[in-house]
Amino acid sequence: DQQVKQNxxxxxxxxxxxxxxxxxxxxxxFDYFLWYKKYPAEGPTFLISISSIKDKNEDGRFTVFxxxxxxxxxxxxxxxxxGDSAVYFCAAGGRGxxxxxxxxGPGTSLSVIP
Amino acid sequence: KAGVTQTPRYLIKxxxxxxxxxxxxxxxxxxxxxxxxxxxxxxxxxFEYFSETQRNxxxxxxxxxxxxxxxxxxxxxxxxxELGDSALYLCASSGRGxxxxxxxxxxxxRLTVV
Numbered sequence: 001d002q003q004v005k006q007n008x009x010x011x012x013x014x015x016x017x018x019x020x021x022x023x024x025x026x027x028x029x030f031d032y033f034l035w036y037k038k039y040p041a042e043g044p045t046f047l048i049s050i051s052s053i054k055d056k057n058e059d060g061r062f063t064v065f066x067x068x069x070x071x072x073x074x075x076x077x078x079x080x081x082x083g084d085s086a087v088y089f090c091a092a093g094g095r096g097x098x099x100x101x102x103x104x105g106p107g108t109s110l111s112v113i114p
Numbered sequence: 115k116a117g118v119t120q121t122p123r124y125l126i127k128x129x130x131x132x133x134x135x136x137x138x139x140x141x142x143x144x145x146x147x148x149x150x151x152x153x154x155x156x157x158x159x160x161f162e163y164f165s166e167t168q169r170n171x172x173x174x175x176x177x178x179x180x181x182x183x184x185x186x187x188x189x190x191x192x193x194x195x196e197l198g199d200s201a202l203y204l205c206a207s208s209g210r211g212x213x214x215x216x217x218x219x220x221x222x223x224r225l226t227v228v
């Protein structure tokens with residue numbers, strides 16, 4: 001039973017275009033969402049997060065959108081660069097609640113083509 | 115500030131053996147979480163330790179166990195290894211506990227069971 005789903009295992013985008021990575025969750029107790037980026041042979045690194053009280057959070061080229069009613073979030077990368085090629089993990093958790101595990105999705109492998 | 119250190123980086127074991135993996139968190143971090151990464155399954159949560167106590171546990175069999183020492187260093191043990199245990203094992207540390215805060219990952223230990 002996957003509580004955090006990333007239905008696209010892979011995505012290819014041209015350099016300079018927008019990359020949109022999607023994530024769906026099932027547990028309404030989640031109120032904090034994170035995106036991590038992982039290069040081969042390295043551990044995941046934190047990218048950006050969003051609390052459920054917001055619907056958008058922006059950090060440079062990265063923007064995360066949250067649609068609570070649809071239990072859906074997305075990560076937008078604009079413009080995409082070849083160095084963005086990596087596996088992106090969506091994660092969800094609870095902040096300060098009894099549900100304090102962070103659950104990761106299966107990841108989406110992004111390839112940015114020069 | 116040193117990052118999260120995992121040892122060893124690579125390990126080959128035979129079925130039936132046991133293995134111990136080590137994780138040194140970022141100095142001052144008291145929460146250490148362990149994850150298993152396999153292709154297509156993303157990051158599966160194993161367990162979290164906070165101040166030497168197991169605070170959360172994922173859905174893994176009892177062959178998977180862990181502990182945390184007073185200096186926050188953590189070890190993970192897998193007994194009676196099976197071929198399906200071959201995976202990348204990642205350790206993550208965070209300052210205030212796992213819930214809702216970004217975690218910093220180590221590079222992982224690649225375990226191969228033959």
